Amino acid sequence: MKTTNLTAGLVLAAAMVPALSGAAFAQDKGVTIVLSEELDLVDPCMATRSNIGRVVLQNISETLTELDVRGDKGVMPRLAESWDMVDDNTWRFNLRQGVKFSDGTAFDAADVIHSFERTQSDANTCEISRYYEGIDLTFTAVDDNTLDIKSVPAQPIMPLLISLLTIVPSETAMEFTRDPIGTGPYTLAEWNVGQNITLERRDDYWGEAPAVETATYVFRSEPAVRAAMVAAGEADIAPSISAIEASNAATDASYPNSETTYLRIDHGTAPFDDLRVRQALNLAIDREAFIGTILSEGVIPAVAIVPPSTLGWNPDIAAPTYDLERAKELLAEAAADGVPVDTEFLVVGRTGNFPGATEVYEAITSMLGDAGFNARLQMVEVAEHEQFYSRPFVDGTPYLVGAQHDNSRGDPVFSMFFKYHSEGRQSGIMDPKLDALIDSATAATGDERVALWQDTFAYLHDEIASDGLLFHMVGFARVGENVNFTPTIATNGALQLADITFN
């Protein structure tokens, strides 16, 4: 009946003391990497998802080929030693010999075939399969170490396409696995859900042994905390911190993160069905005003939806110069022709899409207002954003969608169909000429491919003012002083432990 009874009654388990087992932070030759969100899955066939890729890609699971992101060697060998085109539709890959998976089984052509079939299975929802959508691919093992891939239609960039396919042993079940087996230099040693993931170096890796012996991944969603962890020595690498935090030149480095921000315009709704209105919109945005203020110094005004390092990026296109008077004139001209330029429309932005997103969209909305547009900002969360972004579009008030698109794969093909083709899910354009350009560029090879993509970008930007392109963005990584690591354009989606060395 005394107070002790009360408290004892209320507190469920006072005796329950948290597990006090200590976890050492920096072991010898160990690194701790702090990621922005917890991993839901570690399945290799999901490695194209940014945070999964940073753990799995080329660390646990490898690919036949690999895009060189540090130099300009293009597609490089990994599990395939060489490849060539047998005929227009067939590519032959010669596989590396003597490679073993971490479960001890040998790597051969059957594993590649199984890995591909697994992405196509109905028993899972592998996201890699989206890159092979609409292509009829046939994998044939010529012998254990030789593989033919036949495709209809022809795929001139097959070596690049195949760089996305992570290889699992043929024993792997079709369902998502939580114990990924790969040929990579590391194995998944421990996964304490919610807390950390630990990779350990393998002794029987086929290639050169990396310097890092163990890697521990932890997850913090607040950018300030990620930055603080490296500063406090609790983590060695934070691949993504915000530009505001990145103030220490000794540890913080920027890298083009292959993201491009833009305002998607639906050409099918008034007033944006008029070219002059779209041009006015572009002229009304003072892009320079954002650089070094809300966004960091490193961002560059975008002239295409893919970053400059992409094949076929057109260096001759100039970003629109801010010209408020010209924008007003164009609007007045359009209005004189009966275009309803004063129609209210929404600028739809996604909360937390990139650091400073809200401020950027607030500023753009206000700039559009200055030019005479009737714009209203609406910030939404991720699911609602998807509704606005993808077809079928939301009825009612016309809207622009502020979005960020990531293409670090080196070729525009991974973007153009979805964003600009009449049948693309996020495309606001129905233009047969554009469709033809995209189709022919997709099928072309070599210099012709470069030229066709350049034409496509010029057409989009200069002739039809396809969208309100904003910036090629940069990311910021903080790297502790004990380790050496230079972030690259691939750091958005992969983080090869082999690239890390110790000081």
Next chain:
Amino acid sequence: MSEHVAATVRPHRKTVFGRFISMLWADKFAFFATTFLLLVVLCALIGPSLLEDVAGKQNLRARNAPPFVLDRGWVYFLGGDALGRPLFARIVVAAQNTMMVAAGAVALSITIGATLGLIAGYLGRWPSEIIMRFADVIMSFPSLLLAVIVLYILEPSVGNLIIVLAITRIPIYLRTTRAEVLEVRERMFVQAAQVMGASSGRIIFRHILPMIFPTLVTIATLDFAFVMLAESALSFLGIGIQPPEITWGLMVSQGRQYLTSAWWLAFWPGLIIILTTMSLNLLSSWMRTALDPTQRWRLEIGGKSND
């Protein structure tokens, strides 16, 4: 019976208002709290009409302008935000939304919660059971899910935010009221009123409500603060009020990323939240004394009991 007697034989020397002021003056903390709150209410009422344009005007050159510099005009004396908008003007303008959200949510939840609590406590077992199960459902319904549902299906407006926050706060009033009613109804004077044949309504409004009122007021003023903080937490998670609408909570949330480089972005709105919350609380503890017949003498003898 002593409470009841004390309540009826109070001195009638001054007018009600005069007595109120002198009792307020007796507690200096409460006096300043009231003054501050009146100022906040004033901002909420007329702030937007005076400063709305200034608060929305972007000026990237004044981006993150430091406070206490008067070069850009007096509205910048608290500094500028990430888009160079004067923080002072934004805080004044945001007072309206913030007050509307908090006051609306508290008023709505206290009305519904206390009514249901009175019914649950006063009426028989079945209504009580049903109401308490209802409270359980609400208490277990994740408020974040509620916020996302409202955000997704309806628009992220002030009115909808009030509904989200109010619903989540109903159980606390409901349970407190019921608990108090259960206690009070057993007291002698209530039983006496029942014996004398007073109607339920009369008993509830004349005898029970006045007894539980101080507790409800204490909780409501604290809850007012809680709701302001809950609103800022929703902003932190990105599912609260959405720009270009502003509240103090949203300002703190947006400013937090500048904590190490431009502290004032999150500091001023945070400070205002703290001051408002504290004022409400000081006022509530004063009110608790002033409204309690057995405690009121502490204030009426001129605050001698306060150090």
Next chain:
Amino acid sequence: MKNRIGQRAISSLISLFGLVILVFFLSRLTGDPSALFLPVDASESMRENFRELHGLNDPLLVQFGHYVGDLLRGDFGDSLRRARPALDVVLEAFVWTLQLAAITMTLVTIAAIVVGSIAAFKVGSLFDRAASLLSLIGASAPDFWIAIVAIVVFSLQLGWLPTSGTGTVWHWVLPITILFLRPFGLILQVVRGSMLTALGSAYVKTARAKGVKNNRLIFVHTLRNAMLPVITVIGDQAAALLNGAVIVETIFGFPGVGKLMIDAILQRDFNVILAAIMVTALAIFIMNLLIDLAYAILDPRIRT
């Protein structure tokens, strides 16, 4: 008492079922999880496969039927995103939340009752003012703000505590301190207020008039009578903590139910949302039973 608990369990089960129905249908009004699980450039056939695989193509009532059927067999379904049983995911997280809540509430209850009672006994004193004011400042600031400032000060500048995460006992200090502030401020006020009322009430006056000099006796007696509203508030605060401390867990990277819940809600992982609700509801039910028990012990009149 046993009878009462039985009744309570049945009625709680009814309200839990009501809650499950409500959440099941309302959460499905908030969009298609396939759009969130798959990248924006995934094709319609991939989406179709995702929906088919997770039974999202069936009519809502059929889905609900399946869900309840599975539930009766103890199967809470799989997490859409994690491809593993939703209940496992929730229980793993709940262990963390339970520990956080239990430790925090123990500390809060003890501290608030001690400080609040002393403040009430010495009403108007410097101690009373200082306790009220300081606890209020702590309780009035947005917690994410305090949390980030605390990390900057205690972990970065002073280097006393780890920034975030789990592992050692030191990792618990900051999260628990931040969680402590708000319920402490609130409960302290209620304790103080309740004690004042109880101290002013007839029987304490009578006891004092009768010359009971034993302060301890008065204290215990008063406290017991002042406890009813306090317990209600403690219960609500504990329930809030059991629902997960979203902000603290998010900032400090604590793998609790709050963080799990906000992720599941934002990603429309319906089965995890439902499992989390049921697990927390059970915990809150047990806690409410304990509160009822406390009521009954304190106030025999309620027992009937």
